Amino acid sequence: MTPSPAGVPAVRLSNDQLAAAMVVAAAPLPALEMADEVFLAQILRMMDGLPRRADDSVGGKLRHRAYELVIGRYPRQALEFLATEALHGCKFYPSTSECVEILKRWRRDDDAVRSKLAASTAVRHEQQARFDDAMTRLAAGEVSQAEIDAMPERWKSVGETRAYLWRHEDGSYTARIRPEEML
Numbered sequence: 001m002t003p004s005p006a007g008v009p010a011v012r013l014s015n016d017q018l019a020a021a022m023v024v025a026a027a028p029l030p031a032l033e034m035a036d037e038v039f040l041a042q043i044l045r046m047m048d049g050l051p052r053r054a055d056d057s058v059g060g061k062l063r064h065r066a067y068e069l070v071i072g073r074y075p076r077q078a079l080e081f082l083a084t085e086a087l088h089g090c091k092f093y094p095s096t097s098e099c100v101e102i103l104k105r106w107r108r109d110d111d112a113v114r115s116k117l118a119a120s121t122a123v124r125h126e127q128q129a130r131f132d133d134a135m136t137r138l139a140a141g142e143v144s145q146a147e148i149d150a151m152p153e154r155w156k157s158v159g160e161t162r163a164y165l166w167r168h169e170d171g172s173y174t175a176r177i178r179p180e181e182m183l
Contacts, residue, residue: 013126021126024119029112032075040072043079047086052093070096074103081106131155138164141177148173 013021035043044067055063071079085102086094094102134151137143138159148156148165149172156173159165165173 012129013122018123018126021119021122025116025123027116029108029116032077032108032110035072035074035076035079037068037072039076040068040079043083046083047093049087050090050093066096067099071099071103075108077108077110078103078106131158135159135162135164138162138175139177141175143175145174148175 041064044064071082074082082099082102085105086099090098134143134155135158138148139162148159151159151173156165156167160167160173164176166176167173
């Protein structure tokens with residue numbers, strides 16, 4: 001086992017587990033539920049607890065339409081964030097531009113995002129551990145020519161930089177350190 005940064009042994013992934021994690025990491029996030037007119041109206045009514053200028057009947061409809069145009073295309077979770085932040089931090093009913101500024105601070109944080117982040121982290125850790133293992137084995141002269149040939153080009157280039165491999169004119173690589181040289 002390879003020690004993790006915290007000193008706790010890291011769990012290694014099998015090839016199948018790594019492939020599955022790579023699929024999850026590369027997959028697009030599912031779309032969030034978008035706010036409809038009713039939900040937007042509820043959010044705007046929640047923020048009505050904040051002081052604002054009074055509207056006449058036409059002004060109220062125009063104000064609602066203006067907010068609908070500017071913030072009506074956000075997911076429900078983002079608008080809930082907006083209402084919470086406005087009620088906690090605004091002294092007055094926020095303008096449409098203030099709403100947009102608040103919405104810029106919102107970050108999606110649902111199970112899908114956490115799964116994708118966990119998968120991406122697992123992939124990076126496993127790929128780094130496999131690279132580290134390969135470099136350790138190259139340094140010890142424990143890698144066959146078939147294994148060298150199967151390595152990613154980047155790994156071979158690093159192996160050459162670290163003086164573990166020779167790069168030939170035809171682009172092939174061979175081990176510089178061989179088991180018999182270790183004696």
